[in-house]
Amino acid sequence: MGLTKEQLLQRLQELQIQFSKYEHPAVLTVEAQAKYVGNLGGGLSKNLFLKDKKNRFYVVSALADTKVDLKVLSQRLGLGKGGLRMAPEEALAEILQVSLGCVTPFAVVNESARDVSLLLDQGFKTQEHCFFHPLSNDMSISLNVRDLDTFLKSIGRDPSYVDLEANPAVGKDQPPDLAALVPSGSIVLPDQPGKQSSAEVPPRDGNIVSVDNKSKTVPAKVVKPLVGNNSKGTLDKNVQSSRSYADVGQLVEEILHKTSKLLLSEINEETIKIHGEQLGTTVSDKLQKHLSSDFKNLAMMFKNTAYTEGFHAGTHHQPRR
Structure with missing residues (x-):
C-alpha cells in the first residue's frame, strides 16, 4: 500500500518543511480546485501521468496556464511525435498508488514509482508558493519550490525543471534536449483480474x-x-x-x-x-x-x-x- 495523505504530511513535518494545508471537497480539475484556493495567490498546478510505447512512465507537473504540447514534448524526449500518451487508469493504482485526480510530484514517493520520470515546469520557480494535492484530492497544500526540492531530494530525486512551452528544433545535428529524462527501465503492469489473455x-x-x-x-x-x-x-x-x-x-x-x-x-x-x-x-x-x-x-x-x-x-x- 502506498503512502497516505497523513503519512506524507508527517514526513514533510519531519523534514521541517513549511506548508499550509486547505481542506475542500474532492476535485478532479484545476478549475474546481481554484474555487477553493485560487484566491490565495500562488501557482495552481496541473499534472499529467504519461507513458511511451516502451512502457516507460512520466509525471509532468506544470502551472495551470502552461501550454503542454505532447507531440513537442515527445520529440524533445526523443520519442517521435506520437511517442507519448496518457497512462491507463490502472497504472495510477499500480505504479503511483493514487486515485484519479491525485497525481502530483508527491506521487513519486512510493517505491513502485522509482522508475517514473518527473518533469517539473520551470514556471514554478517564478511563484512565491505553489499548490499541490498531498496524494489526495480533498486537500491542497502550498509550499515554495525550495521546500519541494528538499522533499524530492529526501527520496533520492534530483529535481528537473523544464521549459515545457519551448519548441526547439530536433534533428540530425540537434539531438533531443530532454533525452536524459527518459527512464532507463520500463514498467510492466500485472494482468488485470477479469481480463482475458490473447491466447x-x-x-x-x-x-x-x-x-x-x-x-x-x-x-x-x-x-x-x-x-x-x-x-x-x-x-x-x-x-x-x-x-x-x-x-x-x-x-x-x-x-x-x-x-x-x-x-x-x-x-x-x-x-x-x-x-x-x-x-x-x-x-x-x-x-x-x-x-x-x-x-x-x-x-x-x-x-x-x-x-x-x-x-x-x-x-x-x-x-x-
Missing part, C-alpha cells in the same frame, strides 16, 4: 478456445454427437445460451454500444483542455487499446456460435443416401 478466449458456452496465429482456431474440447433423449435438450440449451451472437445485427449493435460508451467517457471538459487539437488522436488510441480485445472476443464468440449451430444443424439433418 485464451472463453466462448459463450464456457469452453476454452486456443488462439494461434499460425493455425486455425480449434475448440479445446472436441464436440462429439450426443445420443439419447437428453442429448437434444443439452445441445439446444447450449445453442440458446449463445443465440444473440448468432444474430449479426445484435453483434453490430453491441459493438456500436461499446464504442459509443467509451467515446463519450473520454470526451469531457478536462480532456478537451488538456489535449486540445490532439484530443482526436488521444481518444483514437484509447479506443483501439480498450476495444481491441473486446471486439476480438465478440468475433470469437460469434465464430464459436456459428460452429456450434452448424454442428447442431448437421446432427438433425442427415443427408439422404
Whole structure:
C-alpha cells in the first residue's frame, strides 16, 4: 500500500518543511480546485501521468496556464511525435498508488514509482508558493519550490525543471534536449483480474478456445454427437445460451454500444483542455487499446456460435443416401 495523505504530511513535518494545508471537497480539475484556493495567490498546478510505447512512465507537473504540447514534448524526449500518451487508469493504482485526480510530484514517493520520470515546469520557480494535492484530492497544500526540492531530494530525486512551452528544433545535428529524462527501465503492469489473455478466449458456452496465429482456431474440447433423449435438450440449451451472437445485427449493435460508451467517457471538459487539437488522436488510441480485445472476443464468440449451430444443424439433418 502506498503512502497516505497523513503519512506524507508527517514526513514533510519531519523534514521541517513549511506548508499550509486547505481542506475542500474532492476535485478532479484545476478549475474546481481554484474555487477553493485560487484566491490565495500562488501557482495552481496541473499534472499529467504519461507513458511511451516502451512502457516507460512520466509525471509532468506544470502551472495551470502552461501550454503542454505532447507531440513537442515527445520529440524533445526523443520519442517521435506520437511517442507519448496518457497512462491507463490502472497504472495510477499500480505504479503511483493514487486515485484519479491525485497525481502530483508527491506521487513519486512510493517505491513502485522509482522508475517514473518527473518533469517539473520551470514556471514554478517564478511563484512565491505553489499548490499541490498531498496524494489526495480533498486537500491542497502550498509550499515554495525550495521546500519541494528538499522533499524530492529526501527520496533520492534530483529535481528537473523544464521549459515545457519551448519548441526547439530536433534533428540530425540537434539531438533531443530532454533525452536524459527518459527512464532507463520500463514498467510492466500485472494482468488485470477479469481480463482475458490473447491466447485464451472463453466462448459463450464456457469452453476454452486456443488462439494461434499460425493455425486455425480449434475448440479445446472436441464436440462429439450426443445420443439419447437428453442429448437434444443439452445441445439446444447450449445453442440458446449463445443465440444473440448468432444474430449479426445484435453483434453490430453491441459493438456500436461499446464504442459509443467509451467515446463519450473520454470526451469531457478536462480532456478537451488538456489535449486540445490532439484530443482526436488521444481518444483514437484509447479506443483501439480498450476495444481491441473486446471486439476480438465478440468475433470469437460469434465464430464459436456459428460452429456450434452448424454442428447442431448437421446432427438433425442427415443427408439422404
